[in-house]
Amino acid sequence: MTSLPQHRTAKKLGLVIDLDVCVGCHACVISCKEWNTGAYGNALSDQHPYGEDVSGTFLNRVHSFEVVPEGGQVIGEAGDARVVHFPKSCLHCEDAPCVTVCPTGASYKRAEDGIVLVDEDTCIGCGLCAWSCAYGAREMDLAAGVMKKCTLCVDRIYNETLQQEDRVPSCVRTCPANARHYGDLGDPASDVSVMVAERGGFDLMPEQETRPTNKYLPPRPRTSLASAAPMIPLAENTEGARGFFAWLDKTLDRI
Amino acid sequence: MHPAYSIIIFTTLSGLGYGLAVILGLGFLDPSALPTKIAYLTALALIGMGLLSSLLHLGNPQRAWRALSQWRSSWLSREGVMAIATFVPLVLSAALCLFADRYDTVLGLISVLGALVTVYSTSMIYASLKTVDSWHTHLTPLCFLLFSLAGGLLLGSLFASFDAQRGLPLQLLALLFLLFALVAKMVWRKRARTLIATSTPESATGLGSIGKVRLLERPHALDNYLTREMGFRVARKHASKLWLIAFVSGAILPIIALLIAMSIGESVVSIALLAIAILLHLLGVFVERWLFFAEAKHAVMNYY
Numbered sequence A: 001m002t003s004l005p006q007h008r009t010a011k012k013l014g015l016v017i018d019l020d021v022c023v024g025c026h027a028c029v030i031s032c033k034e035w036n037t038g039a040y041g042n043a044l045s046d047q048h049p050y051g052e053d054v055s056g057t058f059l060n061r062v063h064s065f066e067v068v069p070e071g072g073q074v075i076g077e078a079g080d081a082r083v084v085h086f087p088k089s090c091l092h093c094e095d096a097p098c099v100t101v102c103p104t105g106a107s108y109k110r111a112e113d114g115i116v117l118v119d120e121d122t123c124i125g126c127g128l129c130a131w132s133c134a135y136g137a138r139e140m141d142l143a144a145g146v147m148k149k150c151t152l153c154v155d156r157i158y159n160e161t162l163q164q165e166d167r168v169p170s171c172v173r174t175c176p177a178n179a180r181h182y183g184d185l186g187d188p189a190s191d192v193s194v195m196v197a198e199r200g201g202f203d204l205m206p207e208q209e210t211r212p213t214n215k216y217l218p219p220r221p222r223t224s225l226a227s228a229a230p231m232i233p234l235a236e237n238t239e240g241a242r243g244f245f246a247w248l249d250k251t252l253d254r255i
Numbered sequence B: 001m002h003p004a005y006s007i008i009i010f011t012t013l014s015g016l017g018y019g020l021a022v023i024l025g026l027g028f029l030d031p032s033a034l035p036t037k038i039a040y041l042t043a044l045a046l047i048g049m050g051l052l053s054s055l056l057h058l059g060n061p062q063r064a065w066r067a068l069s070q071w072r073s074s075w076l077s078r079e080g081v082m083a084i085a086t087f088v089p090l091v092l093s094a095a096l097c098l099f100a101d102r103y104d105t106v107l108g109l110i111s112v113l114g115a116l117v118t119v120y121s122t123s124m125i126y127a128s129l130k131t132v133d134s135w136h137t138h139l140t141p142l143c144f145l146l147f148s149l150a151g152g153l154l155l156g157s158l159f160a161s162f163d164a165q166r167g168l169p170l171q172l173l174a175l176l177f178l179l180f181a182l183v184a185k186m187v188w189r190k191r192a193r194t195l196i197a198t199s200t201p202e203s204a205t206g207l208g209s210i211g212k213v214r215l216l217e218r219p220h221a222l223d224n225y226l227t228r229e230m231g232f233r234v235a236r237k238h239a240s241k242l243w244l245i246a247f248v249s250g251a252i253l254p255i256i257a258l259l260i261a262m263s264i265g266e267s268v269v270s271i272a273l274l275a276i277a278i279l280l281h282l283l284g285v286f287v288e289r290w291l292f293f294a295e296a297k298h299a300v301m302n303y304y
């Protein structure tokens, strides 16, 4: 059924991504591709993998942005430009337009945990759901002709054959910086909900009215280079030297 | 958006076919005349070719029938259902005309309704997408409907051109609807050119509170499905020339041809003029549809 589920549980599984912490290493991109090419549905194909025009299907991609505060081009005047690495995958929106536009019912949102999935045996590969997603979270697999998207690793998180610590999405398990968190955003007491409340987590493109489940934590405020400068001790300053260095300081002064 | 020929051909041809179906359904043409029989076959052929072309766009066309199931929520599904449902009264009307020289008002009116709702559904596939600002307006279905009717009236005029009594009202209506279509499309374009984008790189990343957001590095060095599908760009200088072609060829030249044909009256020359007007109109609509996709900016491009 491509209408959104009428009766939902309170459960909203999703990710919280900390933009302050992500270092843009792309490890999550690779682990996602690795897990999902052998798991749920068709493999994530590559086109011309050894040619000049290489491209392929990915469910998670990391962009890097430069954010320039007003007047920030002049170093030290109004804060400095900063680079923010920005991982992006399906946000498992509550009002997911990708679900309602689907003509076949292949694209659906689960009532029990809010995960948005594609039934690849029903998908005709019309591409309309990708058009309806403002976040670029869906990619048509050119080899299989069906739509691929993040499954929130539905085949890991409930997988009882895995160790408990592995029952999280592959990207979360992999992230070396701990920038990715997984949990129930429908439960206000969950770790992820608390994190979102404390850090001021936000939605991407709220004006698209999709009500994403995934949240992003903003980069923490930074002191500008200029205001940090006085804190750095000058090299000429020998006050406070002790022991051998104090002796050396004095001796050199005398010469 | 990437202007896929399969979709452009589909919307252009089926739009024209449904337009002609409306004219036939309203009983404008004499059911005993040979050109009317050809007109029925033409309408069915145009619609059929359009629908087949739309199948070429699918990754798995062998499962296309599944697209009929979600009419409750999806405009694409509604379009498929309506297209197939409209075939029933249309084929029956065609059979009546071909084999019994008859026109049936009830069947005719049902096919008119079906044709209009199908064209409307097609246009709503695009107009309902919030992610593409230039499409997300009631002007989109208005333009699709007016273009379809103008094309149908032009074709109808050709098939009626040997019969002065039936030909003239159709030619006058064609003139009127070409003008309506032209004006509606100009308003649509003005809106598209002046609108303020719903989403920005700042809202897309949520980093607007820190400052202006600029892409430093794409996720991958080369293109991907999203940039190919959503990131199509046309040079502005080409776009304005193409708009000129669309307007002149799609509406202005057909209007001039119609006026000359009307002043000449029933003759081989006026039939030839009408045929030329239709070809020009088709070319114009094709270019207009190409621009409809090629110029459309998708919200996801705020990340690229």
Ligand code: SF4
Binding pocket: A089, A090, A091, A092, A093, A096, A097, A098, A099, A116, A132, A133, A134, A135, A136, A137, A138, A149, A210
């Ligand atoms: S992010 Fe895109 S694909 Fe995922 S639920 Fe939202 S609209 Fe659908």
Ligand code: SF4
Binding pocket: A101, A102, A103, A104, A105, A106, A107, A118, A122, A123, A124, A125, A126, A127, A128, A129, A130, A146, A147
């Ligand atoms: S590509 Fe597949 S999942 Fe997406 S709208 Fe079409 S049929 Fe539905």
Ligand code: SF4
Binding pocket: A021, A022, A023, A024, A025, A026, A027, A028, A029, A062, A085, A087, A174, A175, A176, A177, A178, A179, A180
């Ligand atoms: S693995 Fe973690 S740090 Fe690396 S790009 Fe992904 S989210 Fe960022």
